[in-house]
Amino acid sequence: MKPNLRASSDRLLRRIEQLAAIGSIDGGGVCRLALTEEDRLARDLVTRWMTELGLVVSIDEIGNVVGTRLGVVDGPPVMIGSHIDSVATGGRYDGTLGVLAGLELVETLNEANFQTQHALAVAFFTNEEGVRFAPDMMGSAVHQGSLGLIEALATKDENDASVGEELKRIGYAGDDAVATVTPRAFLELHVEQGPILEKAGTTIGIVTGVQGISWTEYRVTGTSNHAGTTPMRLRHDAGFVAAAITTEARHLADQLGGDQVATVGVTELRPNLVNVIANHARITVDLRNTTEDRLQQAEARMTQYIAKLAAIEGVEVASRSLARFCPVEFDPDVVNLIETTTNECGYACQRLPSGAGHDAQMFAPNCPTGMIFVPSQGGISHNVKEFTAAVEIDAGLDVLTQVVLQLTE
Numbered sequence: 580m581k582p583n584l585r586a587s588s589d590r591l592l593r594r595i596e597q598l599a600a601i602g603s604i605d606g607g608g609v610c611r612l613a614l615t616e617e618d619r620l621a622r623d624l625v626t627r628w629m630t631e632l633g634l635v636v637s638i639d640e641i642g643n644v645v646g647t648r649l650g651v652v653d654g655p656p657v658m659i660g661s662h663i664d665s666v667a668t669g670g671r672y673d674g675t676l677g678v679l680a681g682l683e684l685v686e687t688l689n690e691a692n693f694q695t696q697h698a699l700a701v702a703f704f705t706n707e708e709g710v711r712f713a714p715d716m717m718g719s720a721v722h723q724g725s726l727g728l729i730e731a732l733a734t735k736d737e738n739d740a741s742v743g744e745e746l747k748r749i750g751y752a753g754d755d756a757v758a759t760v761t762p763r764a765f766l767e768l769h770v771e772q773g774p775i776l777e778k779a780g781t782t783i784g785i786v787t788g789v790q791g792i793s794w795t796e797y798r799v800t801g802t803s804n805h806a807g808t809t810p811m812r813l814r815h816d817a818g819f820v821a822a823a824i825t826t827e828a829r830h831l832a833d834q835l836g837g838d839q840v841a842t843v844g845v846t847e848l849r850p851n852l853v854n855v856i857a858n859h860a861r862i863t864v865d866l867r868n869t870t871e872d873r874l875q876q877a878e879a880r881m882t883q884y885i886a887k888l889a890a891i892e893g894v895e896v897a898s899r900s901l902a903r904f905c906p907v908e909f910d911p912d913v914v915n916l917i918e919t920t921t922n923e924c925g926y927a928c929q930r931l932p933s934g935a936g937h938d939a940q941m942f943a944p945n946c947p948t949g950m951i952f953v954p955s956q957g958g959i960s961h962n963v964k965e966f967t968a969a970v971e972i973d974a975g976l977d978v979l980t981q982v983v984l985q986l987t988e
Contacts, residue, residue, distance in 0.1 A: 584687050586980050588973035591683040598624060598663065598679065599671035608963025609671055613664040613706035613717075614642070614745035621663050622751055625678060625703060632685050634701065638753030641721040641731055642705040642746045648685055649698050650987065656698035657986045658762035659684070659979070660719070660938055661769060662707030669708075670770075670965020676953075677768045678703045680976050684983060695987035697763055704938050705746075711736045713794070714902030719938035723945055724758045764913065764986045765942035767950045768979045770967050772935050774958025782974045783921045783928040784952030788908040789940040790838060790869040790932055793878055794901035796845075796861065797824065797885065801894040803850060803858035815893040818848050818857035827884050828864055831877060838869040839877055840934070869906050869932050907940040913949035913986075920981045926974050935960075951975055951982075
């Protein structure tokens with residue numbers, strides 16, 4: 580019989596506060612890039628909490644950490660998962676809410692002395708953000724078999740340190756094989772990281788899927804020359820090409836409309852001097868769409884534009900894919916269950932796709948998967964000002980608890 584359980588958002592918020600102290604930066608945010616010393620300390624803390632709650636902890640070869648609470652019957656667990664790494668100027672809720680909410684649910688079950696029929700697992704995955712090592716969602720991608728372990732371990736950061744080396748350095752190169760368990764179901768509670776719920780006055784977002792993501796790095800090689808003596812018609816300006824790509828990305832998104840978004844996140848010029856024409860540029864383009872055909876159209880148009888631009892300006896452009904994920908739809912039965920449960924709990928809700936990538940999208944092709952969003956104040960995330968009110972966290976935790984109780988039975 581399903582118990583009438585109510586998890587404690589107060590206790591959850593205290594854990595969020597404790598974890599945010601690791602890698603804390605001015606303004607209340609965090610900097611915990613994957614496989615840094617800050618990430619190690621955070622991993623140590625969360626793993627200790629898992630052990631204290633009686634979970635059976637395993638660490639796999641890509642550094643994913645899973646704590647399992649056994650059920651009455653043998654078999655795969657219902658898994659709650661997210662991440663604890665951050666961007667360089669991140670907030671304290673992104674990723675951590677989903678992991679620590681899972682621990683709070685486990686503690687609530689322990690206090691009630693209630694054993695679920697099916698096992699319950701709480702996981703955090705390596706390098707979800709993809710800031711230090713590309714691609715993002717690396718740990719969950721390896722876990723679910725969409726990215727090879729050897730390829731992931733060999734990935735290097737800008738300082739030529741590899742994932743495998745850094746896992747060993749921080750003590751999280753685990754012995755357990757990856758992708759050995761397909762969960763009975765996978766759930767992720769997450770802050771929305773956007774403005775839709777707040778603007779609608781909605782407490783819970785029922786996530787229908789995750790839009791496709793295409794990250795590409797372009798390196799432009801031109802010719803350095805004097806900024807005052809070189810006629811415009813004779814220039815081979817890498818800086819101009821980078822700027823033109825930036826404006827074209829916005830133009831492309833405006834033209835395609837709908838769910839299409841485009842972002843230039845990195846621009847680097849060399850020699851980066853006020854009176855010298857740049858001979859080198861590095862630029863990244865992030866394209867996203869909820870529809871695969873439209874995303875491919877955006878990619879093709881950007882590729883054609885850059886090729887034409889390079890020919891006109893007389894520069895060379897080399898491209899490298901950093902990440903490519905197709906749009907993902909979540910399991911209709913799980914989506915319906917979350918919506919029904921939210922309505923029964925009395926919270927205002929709406930369906931929406933996720934604009935950001937999440938570990939959940941790696942599980943969606945292999946097991947019933949769903950996500951629960953709670954609002955982000957001002958739509959702000961990846962920012963030290965990221966904030967979600969306690970009452971909204973409490974609502975998300977309540978819905979998560981009730982959905983998990985149904986899935987584990």
